[in-house]
Amino acid sequence: MTEPAKMRVKEIRIFPIKSIRGMSLPSHRASAVGFEHDRIFMLQRVSDSKNMHVPHFPSMCLFTTEFAPNSEDPDKVLVRFGLDHVFDQPERKLSGNEVLEVPIRPDVAGLKSVEYKLHTSVARGYVMPDEICRWFSERFGFEVRLNYVGLNKREVLGNLNPNAPRTWVGDPDPKKEADKMMSPSGGGWLNGLKAGVGNVLGTVASYSGIDAYKGVDDGLTFTDLAAFLVVNYKSHVDVSGRVQTDIDVEKFRPNIVVDGVDEECGAWSEDYWGEIAIGPEERGTRIAFTSNCARCASVNVDYATGRMHEGPEGQLLKSMQGDRRVDPGFKYSPIFGRYGFLSQKNGQRPEKPITIRVGDEVQITKRNDKRTHFYWPNLGT
Structure with missing residues (x-):
């Protein structure tokens, strides 16, 4: 009789957009850079190009992400916001799409290239289209941009x-x-x-x-x-x-x-x-x-x-x-x-x-x- 395993994988989680809420998956593909689609997007405040992290912008936790149901090879991540109004401004009701569809493999040919620094490690990324950045900005109450990493990578220091x-x-x-x-x-x-x-x-x-x-x-x-x-x-x-x-x-x-x-x-x-x-x-x-x-x-x-x-x-x-x-x-x-x-x-x-x-x-x-x-x-x- 085979002895049962003493340790097992209990959960697998990925976070397609850094610092907002992620998703739990029954299985997922992994490579040398991590799980596929994990932290491939990052939000920045436009006014000072500050990378957005949840301890400094706690309202980020009100955004949730998921793949389309029954999608074995997803091509987009679905993003929702937990309020019907701008964060901290209940009088400003939101209109438009409740669910944002963000393509996982966007065509970068027409996207603006930007340099970013994360924990002193520098690389380049791409700014996602205006309509996607605007959707996030309307909910935060200030202008933000969503950056996509593409094939760029940062150095491990x-x-x-x-x-x-x-x-x-x-x-x-x-x-x-x-x-x-x-x-x-x-x-x-x-x-x-x-x-x-x-x-x-x-x-x-x-x-x-x-x-x-x-x-x-x-x-x-x-x-x-x-x-x-x-x-x-x-x-x-x-x-x-x-x-x-x-x-x-x-x-x-x-x-x-x-x-x-x-x-x-x-x-x-x-x-x-x-x-x-x-x-x-x-x-x-x-x-x-x-x-x-x-x-x-x-x-x-x-x-x-x-x-x-x-x-x-x-x-x-x-x-x-x-x-x-x-x-x-x-x-x-x-x-x-x-x-x-x-x-x-x-x-x-x-x-x-x-x-x-x-x-x-x-x-x-x-x-x-x-x-x-x-x-x-x-x-x-």
């Missing part, structure tokens, strides 16, 4: 890159290690680069010294810092208990939620996960973790009102401050979740997107002896 030098990931202070590699006393940037290549993970670093699997770095879309964000459901239960209410796991914006029945996936055990395998061994799907995910005030947003929560949920971030500030690279922020990248056994890249399904078995293929230490230039501490 610091030690989050799955091919970062081994010492960057395991060093007690990865910033010092990075500075040393690039300094004249350390041989200058050229010798530093050579040393880095000699040390390069071509593998993702492990504190235990176990050989890792080659990480795939194809850049980033509008995702924050990595291709995938994985959270442990047991940790979610722990967090919910701190404010004595069932917190919507979507507030933590995971791509994959895993759950299991033993100590391998006990609350906060994911802090030490170096790599997981998902699904049948012959599929060879692995995610290599390079960093922790630091949390911000976005978890305190009330999804019903589009404002910061006034009840116990408004204390969610504070409830994690006492014992979850466990990464010296983010010493003022609590940690929940692991950032990772697709990896393949024996260094073989996936030739085509891989499908990950709810219910897939999950195995921990590598554990670290210590927690990873976050380093991304000009971010963290």
